[in-house]
Amino acid sequence: MAKKVLIVYAHQSSGSFNAAAKNIAVEVLTAQGCTVEVSDLYAMGFKATATAEDIKGDLKDAENFCYLDESKLAWEQGRLSDDVTKEQSKLTEADLVIFQFPMYWFSVPGILKGWFDRVLTNGFAFLQEKPYGLETFKDKKAMLSFTTGSPESMFCTIGINGDINVTLWPLQNGILHYCGFQLLAPEVFWAPALAAAGDRKNMLESWRTRLQGLLEEEPLSFTPLDCFDKETFQMKHEHVSEEFGLSVGIHLSKPQLSRSQMKD
Amino acid sequence: MAKKVLIVYAHQSSGSFNAAAKNIAVEVLTAQGCTVEVSDLYAMGFKATATAEDIKGDLKDAENFCYLDESKLAWEQGRLSDDVTKEQSKLTEADLVIFQFPMYWFSVPGILKGWFDRVLTNGFAFLQEKPYGLETFKDKKAMLSFTTGSPESMFCTIGINGDINVTLWPLQNGILHYCGFQLLAPEVFWAPALAAAGDRKNMLESWRTRLQGLLEEEPLSFTPLDCFDKETFQMKHEHVSEEFGLSVGIHLSKPQLSRSQMKD
Numbered sequence: 001m002a003k004k005v006l007i008v009y010a011h012q013s014s015g016s017f018n019a020a021a022k023n024i025a026v027e028v029l030t031a032q033g034c035t036v037e038v039s040d041l042y043a044m045g046f047k048a049t050a051t052a053e054d055i056k057g058d059l060k061d062a063e064n065f066c067y068l069d070e071s072k073l074a075w076e077q078g079r080l081s082d083d084v085t086k087e088q089s090k091l092t093e094a095d096l097v098i099f100q101f102p103m104y105w106f107s108v109p110g111i112l113k114g115w116f117d118r119v120l121t122n123g124f125a126f127l128q129e130k131p132y133g134l135e136t137f138k139d140k141k142a143m144l145s146f147t148t149g150s151p152e153s154m155f156c157t158i159g160i161n162g163d164i165n166v167t168l169w170p171l172q173n174g175i176l177h178y179c180g181f182q183l184l185a186p187e188v189f190w191a192p193a194l195a196a197a198g199d200r201k202n203m204l205e206s207w208r209t210r211l212q213g214l215l216e217e218e219p220l221s222f223t224p225l226d227c228f229d230k231e232t233f234q235m236k237h238e239h240v241s242e243e244f245g246l247s248v249g250i251h252l253s254k255p256q257l258s259r260s261q262m263k264d
Numbered sequence: 265m266a267k268k269v270l271i272v273y274a275h276q277s278s279g280s281f282n283a284a285a286k287n288i289a290v291e292v293l294t295a296q297g298c299t300v301e302v303s304d305l306y307a308m309g310f311k312a313t314a315t316a317e318d319i320k321g322d323l324k325d326a327e328n329f330c331y332l333d334e335s336k337l338a339w340e341q342g343r344l345s346d347d348v349t350k351e352q353s354k355l356t357e358a359d360l361v362i363f364q365f366p367m368y369w370f371s372v373p374g375i376l377k378g379w380f381d382r383v384l385t386n387g388f389a390f391l392q393e394k395p396y397g398l399e400t401f402k403d404k405k406a407m408l409s410f411t412t413g414s415p416e417s418m419f420c421t422i423g424i425n426g427d428i429n430v431t432l433w434p435l436q437n438g439i440l441h442y443c444g445f446q447l448l449a450p451e452v453f454w455a456p457a458l459a460a461a462g463d464r465k466n467m468l469e470s471w472r473t474r475l476q477g478l479l480e481e482e483p484l485s486f487t488p489l490d491c492f493d494k495e496t497f498q499m500k501h502e503h504v505s506e507e508f509g510l511s512v513g514i515h516l517s518k519p520q521l522s523r524s525q526m527k528d
Contacts, residue, residue, distance in 0.1 A: 012315060015328035048312035048374040051276055064279035066457070068413065106438030107371055110312040110378030117374045128413060132424060149332065149392060153496050160396060160489075160497040167434050169426060174370030193330070225424075232417050233424040 003215060005029050005036045006094035010101040010112040012042045017147055017192045020204055022100045025145070028211040037090055041111045047083065048114025054081045072122035080121065087119040096215065097142040097181070103149065106167050116175055125179045131233060132178050132225055141219060142176045143184035144168065145207075152190040164188065173222065182219035267479055269293050269300045270358035274365040274376040276306045281411055281456045284468055286364045289409075292475040301354055305375045311347065312378025318345045336386040344385065351383040360479065361406040361445070367413065370431050380439055389443045395497060396442050396489055405483060406440045407448035408432065409471075416454040428452065437486065446483035 007025055011018035026036050039046075050067045052059060056079040059070055074080045080088070091097065101112050108116070120126065127134045148155065155164040168186060176183050187207055192200045227239040271289055275282035290300050303310075314331045316323060320343040323334055338344045344352070355361065365376050372380070384390065391398045412419065419428040432450060440447050451471055456464045491503040 012331065013327070013329035016330070042313070042315065046313075048378055049306070049310075050368070050373060050375075051306065063277070065277035066280070067276065068457075104314070104381050105377070105384070106434035107377065109314060110374050110381045111314075113369070113371065113377040114312055114374030117368050120369070131414065131418070150395065150497075153498055154395070156498070158499040160492045160499075162433060162437065166430055167438065170370035170431050170434060173426065174431065193332075228424045233414075234417055234420070235422040235424075 003029075003034045003095040004093050005034050006090050006097045007036065007038045008041065008097065008099050008112065008115060009038055010041045010099075010109050010115075016102075017189065017200060017204075018100055018102055021145060021147075021187075021189065021207055024204055024208050025098055025100070025211055028208055029214075032212075032215070034096075034215075037094075039087060039090065039115075041115060044083075046111055046115060047118070048111045050114070050117045054084055054118055055079055056081065067117075068122050068128065071118075075121045075123045084118050084121070087115065088121070088124055091119065091125075091137075091140075095140060096184075097140065098145055099143070100145045102147045106161070107171065108146075120175070120179060132180065134180055137180040138182070140181050141184055141215075142181035143186060144171060144176075145187040145189075147189040147192050149193070150191060151194060152188075155190075172220075177222050183222075184214065184217050184219055267293075267296075267298045267359040268357050269298045270354050270361045271300065271302045272305065272361065272363050272376065272379060273302055274305045274363075274373050274379075280366075281453065281464060281468075282364055282366055285409060285411075285451075285453065285471055288468055288472050289362055289364070289475055292472055293478075296476075296479070298360075298479075301358070303351060303354065303379075305379060308347075310375055310379060311382070312375045314378070314381045318348055318382060319343055320345065331381075332386050332392065335382075339385045339387045348382050348385070351379065352385070352388055355383065355389075355401075355404075359404060360448075361404065362409055363407070364409045366411045370425070371435065372410075384439070384443060396444065398444055401444040402446070404445050405448055405479075406445035407450060408435060408440075409451040409453075411453040411456050413457070414455060415458060416452075419454075436484075441486050447486075448478065448481050448483055 005025075007022055009018070009022045011022075013019060022038065026038065029036050047054075050071075052062070052065055052070070055070055055074040057074075059065060060073055061070075071080065078085075099108070099112065101108050104110070107113065122128055125134070125137065150161055153159055154161045155167065157163050161167065172183055172186070187210065189203050189207075192203060195203070223235070223239075227235055229236055269289075271286055273282070273286045275286075277283060286302065290302065293300050314335075316326070316329055316334070319334055319338040321338075323329060324337055325334075335344065342349075363372070363376065365372050368374070371377065386392055389398070389401065414425055417423055418425045419431070421427050425431065436447055436450070451474065453467050453471075456467060459467070487499070487503070491499055493500055
């Protein structure tokens with residue numbers, strides 16, 4: 001059956017490298033018979049702030065407004081704002097979601113962060129009392145596709161930015177895996193603004209080639225949920241290896257980090 | 265001399281735990297003789313999206329709009345929008361900046377991400393060609409103060425969320441250290457929404473106590489810039505320990521991570 005793809009796209013300019021990457025994805029996936037929908041966040045003027053305006057009708061507790069609770073209730077009762085509801089419908093339909101954006105400050109741009117904050121509603125995309133465990137999205141794939149400002153050398157293990165895995169952890173584990181998506185490896189376009197025209201073209205051609213087989217790719221692996229205690233969400237003793245320990249980490253089976261960025 | 269403090273505050277409700285934490289900071293720091301300014305982002309209706317509207321007058325290249333370049337030029341020529349310029353003036357004045365927010369999706373809420381994207385302009389807060397090396401903010405201190413949804417046990421080394429250091433790395437290293445702030449240890453309010461009233465009160469009292477001595481705290485340490493090669497921004501050979509390697513990492517002197525979240 002024909003697959004449905006949602007591209008959540010966050011660049012201001014149709015002349016940008018990100019636009020080119022998005023256009024190639026639309027072209028290749030459409031040619032494969034997929035139905036491709038694009039949420040062009042800047043063009044839509046997408047609201048990036050989580051406010052009471054996202055909820056129609058009365059609030060449960062206006063004095064002590066809590067977005068997490070109010071948006072959950074509004075979702076249950078069909079009272080979320082139309083723009084949020086529309087994005088949620090697109091997500092519900094999608095078999096694959098591609099987030100295409102320029103990395104801003106080691107994360108997504110504010111407009112895309114706002115999309116995550118507002119569209120991935122408690123109850124719809126996750127359940128706070130069942131972290132990583134809501135299965136609504138379990139048959140969906142998702143991936144990050146982005147440009148960086150820094151070259152790859154700065155994001156390697158001896159680079160000053162630290163390993164790119166660490167930078168991606170809050171997005172890949174914290175948002176997408178938390179919501180239960182099957183995660184495809186990210187497509188990283190390293191500093192296209194610093195690259196020669198030929199190199200930029202090669203990056204896009206490589207993306208075009210990957211897209212041909214994207215729907216058949218195996219997702220990245222994360223430590224299975226049942227390796228964690230159901231109450232504490234800590235790794236069960238039998239899975240903790242003293243040799244490898246924990247961190248980004250548990251899931252990468254790599255050694256434990258100290259807390260020296262928490263305390264002096 | 266009396267210190268100037270800027271609190272960048274991102275919660276919708278004056279009845280929230282975050283509001284209480286912000287109010288205590290204002291109270292204690294003011295009582296110490298500090299001048300305290302609060303940027304209440306939701307109350308200000310702060311724009312969270314980086315768009316061409318942030319720039320007054322003509323764009324250098326409207327067809328291929330690049331926010332990084334256009335905002336740099338506009339900053340140099342005094343053509344940034346008034347709301348951005350106003351926040352930059354507050355930053356310039358401040359000796360200490362406290363970011364007070366509820367953690368949304370393992371990061372800051374969209375409205376605060378928008379503040380970082382728009383206010384920390386290329387040229388003003390950093391120089392792309394001199395990463396981590398612009399010294400404009402070198403005498404300023406900054407810190408994150410935030411509430412979580414998950415309890416601490418989920419953010420410890422064996423917790424399913426991974427070590428909190430990893431989650432904070434893009435914010436603490438990627439934004440604040442990159443801009444050259446001296447970074448104070450974060451104040452983490454673990455899941456106050458799940459806590460008993462007495463425990464919530466204790467968390468706030470502990471914050472009040474810390475605030476008394478906050479201005480005298482030693483900042484967290486990061487690997488000095490001169491341990492990295494000036495061209496590649498990779499750690500110089502003499503500083504790379506095979507035993508400890510790199511990661512979140514380099515700076516924590518902890519072991520190397522594989523790239524298994526990058527490739528299947």
